[in-house]
Amino acid sequence: MSIVNNCLKLTISALALCFRERLTKHAHNQYLDAITFYKIANLDNRLQNADQLLTQDIDKFSENLSHLYSDIAKPLVDIGLFAYKLGEAIGGEAPVFMIAYFVMSGIILRAFSPPFGKYTAIEQKLEGDFRFTHSRIIAHSEEIAFYGGGQREKEVVESSFRKISRHIRKVYTLRFVNGIFDSVLVKYCATMTAYYLLARPVFDPRYATEQMGMEASDPAKLMEDYSRNSSYLVNLSQAVGRLILTGRDLTRFAGYTSRVSELFDVMQDVGEGKYSRTMVTADTGEANQKEIIDTTHLKGKVIIQDGVINFSRVPIVTPNKDVLLKELSFRVETGMNCLISGPNGCGKSSLFRILGDLWPLWGGTVTKPAASKLFYVPQKPYLALGSFRDQVIYPDTREDALDKGFDDERLMELLNVVHLGYLVEREGGWSAVQDWAEVLSGGEKQRVAMARLFYHKPQFAILDECTSAVSIDVEAIMYQYAREAGITLFTVSHRTSLLRHHEYLLRFDGEGHYEFRELDPEDTAAAFGFGHGKSQTAGKVEQ
Numbered sequence: 001m002s003i004v005n006n007c008l009k010l011t012i013s014a015l016a017l018c019f020r021e022r023l024t025k026h027a028h029n030q031y032l033d034a035i036t037f038y039k040i041a042n043l044d045n046r047l048q049n050a051d052q053l054l055t056q057d058i059d060k061f062s063e064n065l066s067h068l069y070s071d072i073a074k075p076l077v078d079i080g081l082f083a084y085k086l087g088e089a090i091g092g093e094a095p096v097f098m099i100a101y102f103v104m105s106g107i108i109l110r111a112f113s114p115p116f117g118k119y120t121a122i123e124q125k126l127e128g129d130f131r132f133t134h135s136r137i138i139a140h141s142e143e144i145a146f147y148g149g150g151q152r153e154k155e156v157v158e159s160s161f162r163k164i165s166r167h168i169r170k171v172y173t174l175r176f177v178n179g180i181f182d183s184v185l186v187k188y189c190a191t192m193t194a195y196y197l198l199a200r201p202v203f204d205p206r207y208a209t210e211q212m213g214m215e216a217s218d219p220a221k222l223m224e225d226y227s228r229n230s231s232y233l234v235n236l237s238q239a240v241g242r243l244i245l246t247g248r249d250l251t252r253f254a255g256y257t258s259r260v261s262e263l264f265d266v267m268q269d270v271g272e273g274k275y276s277r278t279m280v281t282a283d284t285g286e287a288n289q290k291e292i293i294d295t296t297h298l299k300g301k302v303i304i305q306d307g308v309i310n311f312s313r314v315p316i317v318t319p320n321k322d323v324l325l326k327e328l329s330f331r332v333e334t335g336m337n338c339l340i341s342g343p344n345g346c347g348k349s350s351l352f353r354i355l356g357d358l359w360p361l362w363g364g365t366v367t368k369p370a371a372s373k374l375f376y377v378p379q380k381p382y383l384a385l386g387s388f389r390d391q392v393i394y395p396d397t398r399e400d401a402l403d404k405g406f407d408d409e410r411l412m413e414l415l416n417v418v419h420l421g422y423l424v425e426r427e428g429g430w431s432a433v434q435d436w437a438e439v440l441s442g443g444e445k446q447r448v449a450m451a452r453l454f455y456h457k458p459q460f461a462i463l464d465e466c467t468s469a470v471s472i473d474v475e476a477i478m479y480q481y482a483r484e485a486g487i488t489l490f491t492v493s494h495r496t497s498l499l500r501h502h503e504y505l506l507r508f509d510g511e512g513h514y515e516f517r518e519l520d521p522e523d524t525a526a527a528f529g530f531g532h533g534k535s536q537t538a539g540k541v542e543q
């Protein structure tokens, strides 16, 4: 029996491991295919710690699942077996009575138990928040150190930790009180009931004769039966008791289940273009109740065409449904570099988020080349995990680069364009692995990002203040190289030195208006100057 039991346990554990692998893989596919990870972080605000859900919660959910067999299957087998044996020995009445007692106690326990499943979900969320406060410190250690912000960060971390402690203390107190209640019902009262049932044949000779066909006057036989039956009854009680207490532990499992199912629900929703956000009222700036934004029926149209980016009557709308610009129309063809200017928060980056399909298209028509022919270079370049070569060719792999004819020698030519040739030797070769975000200076990071742009050589590139830390002379060389390589540029910048590298100007005034025009060789800083007033939205979009 115990060998079978152990084999079953091992099989269930192996199945649970397979289940965990499949679930994690499935979650990764949904999270990292397309740009679900971006939408969860920026458009939808139901999940605060997707990392915690994808790592710990899926793990704990699968682990709890694997315990289900030993927690449920074994007591069930024991109940069947001992109830049968007991029925044989002292008639069906005793086991039926015993099981009825446990069913009743199970119902009472269920009715009075606090919602432990919900508490587990809250605990996991709080732990995710706590971990996030620490990962932020690692990610921004230099900035915090310069500001001397250690004390402030300590307060934030400790406040988050206090929330977890308070919650766990509350749950433990409830579990303690609940445990006493459980023990009284499931252990002590159950034992009393069981011994009452066992003692009946001993003290009631008529019951012994009628129900059990025993000779009530035979004390030795009565004693022998009493001791055998008590062992059956104790085993039966233990099995039912274990099952009822498992019901309580199942609430923890329910907590993990609700977290994991919420993760999959949100991933499915955002994949289908439905976001849930806590909306902010434009007038008062206060956060209101959650609103579901369904973008599946929006009227915006995308046409894929090489050599042109054309916006026709496209509104610029934030995920909070604030309209930054009611309608934007402009056309840029290959070879026409365009400079974009405007005050902070007027919608320059938002324009690119719409162009890159990160934000939904609320109306109008966007004509653009396929996504692989557009390239975005942000102000803070992303540096991947991996070798120095990986930084230049990201997101390609070395094999992709070789297929495209880029061996290390050709990559070095690109590095020389951005004046970074010295880095390969300094950092120990192309295959050296470092924490590149820490090792490279701000200007070096931006120049690596430009080398990456030249490697990919797209039709159009969006340069979002991505040379702000690069010296003006190297910047000019990079712009010249991009033109020679046939890359058409959209540049967001406040540097007047860049005027001469562009033919067109798209200027936002931050109050819902814009102008798109050809740049004049005589244009100076005033041409793309703007007021310094606060950006205003043109109200909320109606769905």
Ligand SMILES: Nc1ncnc2c1ncn2[C@@H]1O[C@H](COP(=O)(O)OP(=O)(O)OP(=O)(O)O)[C@@H](O)[C@H]1O
Pocket (backbone or CB within 6 Å): 042, 043, 318, 319, 320, 324, 342, 343, 344, 345, 346, 347, 348, 349, 350, 351
């Ligand atoms: N994920 C988001 N959810 C809601 N609103 C957002 C989001 N991202 C940006 N916004 C808002 O959209 C507006 C335009 O932002 P955007 O990043 O386009 O400004 P910008 O013109 O590029 O500014 P800057 O010059 O400072 O980079 C801002 O008011 C900003 O607060």
